[in-house]
Amino acid sequence: MKGCTIVLDHIGEAEAAALLVDGKLDDILIDMPDAPRPGAIYRGICDRPIKGQGGMMLRLPEGETAFLRQGKGLRPGQAMLVQVTGHAETGKAIPVTDRVLFKSRYAIVTPGKPGLNISRQITDEETRDNLLAIAHEVFDSPHGLILRSSCEGADEAEIADDILAMLELADAVLADEAGTEPEALTEGDGPHTVAWREWTGSAEVVTDAGSFGHLGVLDQLAQLGxxxxxxxxxxxxxxxxxxxxxxxxxxxxxxxxxxxxxxxxxxxxxxxxxxxxxxxxxxxxxxxxxxxxxxxxxxxxxxxxxxxxxxxxxxxxxxxxxxxxxxxxxxxxxxxxxxxxxxx
Missing domain, CATH: 3.40.630 (Aminopeptidase)
Structure with missing residues (x-):
């Protein structure tokens, strides 16, 4: 098997995505149903500051707790939007940031960070000019916008639709910012969506049920033990x-x-x-x-x-x-x- 193959399947009941390069497993994404997904956005309630670290513990829905590294100027009881940044070790608080981003395959909307930026990996001036024209045509917002390197060679209509989708999501989430109770506002992207968003190179995509077994993904996963x-x-x-x-x-x-x-x-x-x-x-x-x-x-x-x-x-x-x-x-x-x- 030559080239890149993206396999979208399940392991038991868990959604999973695998990236194969010349038949060799190069990356694996597995949904963990009992853990918040990175990228999930919550309205958290400040609980108590962590003395000596400058951080703040926050209350999340269902009794979960989160840790915000930069808690200067925050007060207990204050509501704020936070986004999960990674995996929490057992017994530790969920790591979050107050720099909320709305990220998709082509576009990243950045509330509170105005400006229009294009990935430095896109060096062709004509391509950059075309992307700027697309952005100016559909993006009318005080938020910031970053166009990712995956925009290069992509369909212009798909880029425009992606920008509008992220802008609509950002506006909807920010409209819920003023609540007074912890609440999950987005659940974060699952493995299949993350694979579409991040594995943007040329690849064959396989979505048939049981493909992990047929293409040897399960055998390679077993070796990770x-x-x-x-x-x-x-x-x-x-x-x-x-x-x-x-x-x-x-x-x-x-x-x-x-x-x-x-x-x-x-x-x-x-x-x-x-x-x-x-x-x-x-x-x-x-x-x-x-x-x-x-x-x-x-x-x-x-x-x-x-x-x-x-x-x-x-x-x-x-x-x-x-x-x-x-x-x-x-x-x-x-x-x-x-x-x-x-x-x-």
């Missing part, structure tokens, strides 16, 4: 703990002088995918095979290139005195639910 990841040039173990994700790189049976560098470069290229499929984030510590400081620069360059293409925000912190490499990754999705596959 194994901490060992084959690299071709050695292997690595990716193991989550309560405090961090530990990654250990090994050369395997290769004893050549270049074995360490080859295994480390292969691990750097494979790490974003390994973390993405397993839904692992937070603090990540990588124990590369021992190498010279000169080779560290090559490995770090490879890491930066690999994570630059990854959709999940990751900060590469750097080397520790003991020669470990540390990074911090945003918790945008929950860990892969291995138990879900037992009944499939």
């Amino acid at each position: 194994d901490a060992q990841v084959a690299l071709g040039e050695g292997y690595m173990f990716v193991e989550p703990t309560r405090a961090l994700v530990a990654v250990d790189v090994n050369t395997g049976n290769d004893t050549s002088p270049a074995a360490a560098l080859k295994a480390n470069l292969a691990a750097a290229r494979a790490l974003p995918r390994a973390l993405r499929l397993r839904g692992l984030a937070g603090q990540i510590t990588v124990d590369f095979v021992s190498m010279s400081k000169a080779h560290r620069k090559q490995v770090e360059q490879s890491l930066r290139a690999a994570f630059r293409a990854d959709p999940i925000e990751t900060s590469l912190v750097g080397w520790t005195p003991m020669g470990l490499f540390e990074m911090q990754r945003k918790r945008e999705r929950p860990p892969f639910p291995k138990a879900m596959l037992k009944d499939v």
Whole structure:
């Protein structure tokens, strides 16, 4: 199977979407019915400030709690719109932001941030001018608008419809801002919608029921239960703990002088995918095979290139005195639910 394939199916009762590249699983999105979806918008009620952190705890519907990192100037009892930014670990509050966005495949509407912007990835001046003309024709609002890179080559009518849909949603949600009780205003996008919104490259789309089984997605998902990841040039173990994700790189049976560098470069290229499929984030510590400081620069360059293409925000912190490499990754999705596959 050559090229990219987007598979929209279910695992049990849970909606799921898979991205295959040349038949190899590259990304997986699974709906977790008991957890708020990232992007969901709530009217939250400020509950209590977190001293020393500058944050604010908020009350959400059904007894849920949220944590807003920047709570300066807020007072208990105040109602405000917040948007879920990522996955909440067990026992912790849901992370939210007050910078609410309305995001779709082509357009992002930004209340409180006026202005019209076009993705820097679109460099052709004629294309940018055409997009500006579309936006000016249909977008008459004090909100801001960002046209995404996926607009390049897209149908003009679809772009215009997308802008209008996001503007209508933004106006409807903001009209409910003044309530006095916690309320869910949008539920966030499910995996099928997120796949349409974010996987915008050329791809075959398969929607037949049972496609996960027929195309080998379930078999590849079953392998995620194994901490060992084959690299071709050695292997690595990716193991989550309560405090961090530990990654250990090994050369395997290769004893050549270049074995360490080859295994480390292969691990750097494979790490974003390994973390993405397993839904692992937070603090990540990588124990590369021992190498010279000169080779560290090559490995770090490879890491930066690999994570630059990854959709999940990751900060590469750097080397520790003991020669470990540390990074911090945003918790945008929950860990892969291995138990879900037992009944499939």
